[in-house]
Amino acid sequence: MKRIEALEVLDQIFGNDPLIITCGATAREMASISQKKSHLPLLDSMGLTTPVGLGVALGVKGRVGVIDGDGSLLMGFSILPTLKAYGPKNLIVIVLDNGQHASADLMLSQASDVDIAGAAKGLGLWVGQCDSADEMKSLIASRTGADEISMIFVKIEKGNTPGIPFYLANPPKLSADFVESISS
Numbered sequence: 712m713k714r715i716e717a718l719e720v721l722d723q724i725f726g727n728d729p730l731i732i733t734c735g736a737t738a739r740e741m742a743s744i745s746q747k748k749s750h751l752p753l754l755d756s757m758g759l760t761t762p763v764g765l766g767v768a769l770g771v772k773g774r775v776g777v778i779d780g781d782g783s784l785l786m787g788f789s790i791l792p793t794l795k796a797y798g799p800k801n802l803i804v805i806v807l808d809n810g811q812h813a814s815a816d817l818m819l820s821q822a823s824d825v826d827i828a829g830a831a832k833g834l835g836l837w838v839g840q841c842d843s844a845d846e847m848k849s850l851i852a853s854r855t856g857a858d859e860i861s862m863i864f865v866k867i868e869k870g871n872t873p874g875i876p877f878y879l880a881n882p883p884k885l886s887a888d889f890v891e892s893i894s895s
């Protein structure tokens with residue numbers, strides 16, 4: 712599955728539920744297929760997608776999704792024990808793992824050598840793993856309403872979709888729209 716195929720499915724699954732989206736090509740590809748007030752793309756804030764998602768999930772009652780990347784999660788890896796300590800049950804973290812920093816000249820990430828899902832399991836987090844859209848859909852469905860936080864590691868193909876335009880959004884506007892969507 713390509714990243715953009717996973718994003719199309721995730722956009723449909725989460726509907727108008729809050730969705731925090733990691734930076735780089737992930738934010739650009741999502742914006743090229745769907746832009747919603749309930750989407751909070753973090754633009755350049757690599758490493759902070761899951762932490763921001765945790766904060767949002769602690770503050771709202773309904774389901775909250777995070778779409779992180781392996782490189783971004785590794786950059787802010789200290790969030791994992793915090794997720795275990797505070798992990799709200801309404802948070803579903805999806806890690807799109809291509810084993811590389813695809814957005815940054817396709818450089819390999821440490822996830823190509825290190826079992827990051829295993830590390831999350833070792834901390835006692837609930838972890839699911841898959842590599843297809845159908846498995847991703849059924850894992851998310853089965854974890855919606857679960858009694859603890861969910862981390863779903865999805866293996867995706869390497870690389871980026873060609874021809875995606877730059878995403879020149881205004882961060883204060885994105886933030887204001889997102890706050891409005893979670894306040895209503």
Ligand SMILES: Cc1ncc(C[n+]2csc(CCOP(=O)(O)OP(=O)(O)O)c2C)c(N)n1
Nearest residue numbers: 735755757780781782783811812813814815
């Ligand atoms: C602190 C910081 N360092 C570097 C970057 C540049 N950068 C943007 S996305 C990215 C790679 C992200 O990798 P990953 O999370 O695995 O996503 P992928 O592009 O592979 O889907 C990098 C290095 C940044 N935005 N912020």
Ligand SMILES: [Mg+2]
Nearest residue numbers: 781782809811
């Ligand atoms: Mg990656």
